[in-house]
Amino acid sequence: MKLKEILAAQKNEGEMSEQDKSFFKRLNKKVVAAMVIAAVLLTTIIGATVIKNVKAGNTELPEILTVQAAKQDIQKTISATGTIISSEESSENASITGSYPVAEVYVKVGDVVKKGDPLYKLDMNSMKEQLSYQQQALSIQNQLYDISRQNAERGMQSTKDSGAIAVIDADRDIARKQQAVVEAERNVKKAKEAIDRAYDSVRHAEEGDSEEEKRSAHAERIEAENALQPAKDALEEAKRDLELEIIKTDKAKKDANDAIIDKYMASKVDELNAKQSSLSAKQEMSKAKEELSKEIVYASQDGTVTNVNIKAGQPFSGGDAVVIDNVTNLKATADIDEAQIPNVKEGQKVQIKTDATGDEILKGTVVFVSPTATKNSNKNTDNQSSTASVSKTRATYRVDVDIEGSNEALRLGMTAKMTFIIADKQNALAVPSADIQTDADGSKYVVVQQADGTTTNVKVETGISDEFYTEITGGQLKEGQEIVEASMDGGADAVLDAMGADGGIYDE
Incomplete structure (x- = not known):
């Protein structure tokens, strides 16, 4: 019987159950090797029987199991168990x-x-009381600031008035000193005029014969000359007094201005301090109000x-x-093993099944892949031996999947069986993965049975694989050709090589 007929019969009976798939995935290398060795021994026995029949003249050969190279849809998938959660929580x-x-x-x-x-x-009664105290304190502070401001304004006006009086007094003193200089200048002028008159009198007396007039004229001249110097000295002193008074007045004006500036600066500092305190109090009140708003x-x-x-x-x-959860818009989440997470990408399609929804397959799309490990899980790799068991700590990564549409049977927290479609090829030429063998040079081939019953190796190039079939992307294999099952050609090593180094599919 051909393998395709066996598979067709199995398909008619229904899909392989999850329990059966799990069983086949857990087959380790030793179990597979034992089964292959048994198959080889059986083949050897069949071969011996064939030789015996040939010697006896019976040329009928036993039927070789083959499968036909055919086109079909192939999906490379990753399976995981997750949980139904809300997409908005x-x-x-x-x-x-x-x-x-x-x-x-x-x-x-x-x-x-x-x-x-x-x-x-x-219950924020304590905060309400605190806010009330803050409001009262701010009110008192504002009142104190108003009083301080009024006092500062009065002090400023008093300083201005005092400065103005001092300046007025200084200006009046300057005016007196200026008048004294004018008076002294007038006296000097009079003294000079008196000297001029005295010299005129002396000239007039010298022209006459009266000695008495001469003596009187010279006495008048001497007196006039003696009066000039004191007048000049008085003028110089008046000028010095005026200069000193001007300096004094300038100082009085400067002192008055400095007093006003000092008073202004002091009041400004008090004002800024009061505003700073008020601002701090308002900030604390704002915080209290913000707290009360919650x-x-x-x-x-x-x-x-x-x-x-x-x-x-x-x-x-x-x-x-x-x-609060949105229970009408749900998604599924799962922790994916570190060995498989590189294959999971946002936008990939996912098939989801739950016990509540039975055989219905829910469609989903990957919307989030965590860039960091969500946890470390202990994965036990048990080789079914009674003498050894290896425990490895492995990282897992959270993956979220949006579920299309809605289903009233779904509930938060339900277990979700998720199948991630890593790659998908439609109508691809495919053969059973176990029938693909590797040559010594690393190239891959399948054994094809010809119409006359002979076999030949046909090189192939492979693409994606699902659990049982591999896509053929190149080579000389044609659709419809009969592929000899690997168990019938190549022995145990060929089968084990096809299954991988660890003897089967890695199980999470």
Whole structure:
């Protein structure tokens, strides 16, 4: 009988169960080797029987198992077990800075809520009292600032007035000193005029004969000359007094201006200090108001309450107080082994089955592949031996899959059997993976049975593989040719080589 007929018969009976697939995946190399050796021995016995029959004149040969190279759809897949979760979940926690007890809880598990619905309330009476104290303190502080500002304004006006009086007095003193200089200059001028008149008198007396007039004229001249120097000295002194008074006045003006500036700067410092204190108080009040705005926690999304971890009267812990899930829009998540995660990409199609949905295959798409390991899992590689068992710690990576459409049978937390379609080829020429053999030079080939019963090796190039079949992408193999089963050609080594170094499919 040909293998394709056996497989066709099996297909009519139904697909292989998950339990059977799991069994075949767990076949280790020693078990497979034992089975192959048994097959080889059976082949040897058949061969001996054939020789005996030939010697006896019976030329009928035993039937060779073959399978036909045919086109079919091939999918390279990865299987994983995951969990049904919500595609939209929120943990509704109050982002508060203080510690407060829970006042009221408005929802329970199973409640359907809308975005903006109140969920629970915190007891913030202590914060309300604190805000009240802050408001009173700010009010008092503002009153004190108003008083300080008024005093500063009065002090500034007083300083300005004092400075103005000092400047006026200084200007008046300058005016007096200037008048004294003018008077001294006038006296000097009079003294000079008196000398001129005295010289005129002397000239007139010298022209006459009266000695008395001469003596009187010279006496007048001497007196006039003696009066000039004191007048000049008085003028110089008046000028010096004026210069000193000008310096004094400039200093008085500068002192008045400095006093005004000092007063202004002092009042400005007081004003800025008061504003800084007021700003700090307002900031603290703003924080208190912000805190009080979180007294009631509202739903951030539509959905169903799936967890409530708070009770009235208990301190608010802040961890997953109320959990809301969108139970109508679900997705599946699974932790994929480190050996398989490089093959999983966003956008890949996924087939999902659950016990609740029976044989229905749900369609999904990979929407998230974690770049970092989510956990380490202990994977035991048991070789079915009673003497050895190897334990390895392996990393796993979270993968999320959006489920297309909706299914009322699905519930959060259900186990999901997920098949990731890594590669997909439609109407591809394919042969059983076990029938592909490797030559000494590394090239691959299959054994083809000719129409006359003879066999020949045909080189092939391979593509993707599923659990049983491999795509043929190149070579000389044609559709419809009969492929000799590897167990009938090449012996045990050929079968084991086809199955891989570890004797089978790696099982998670």
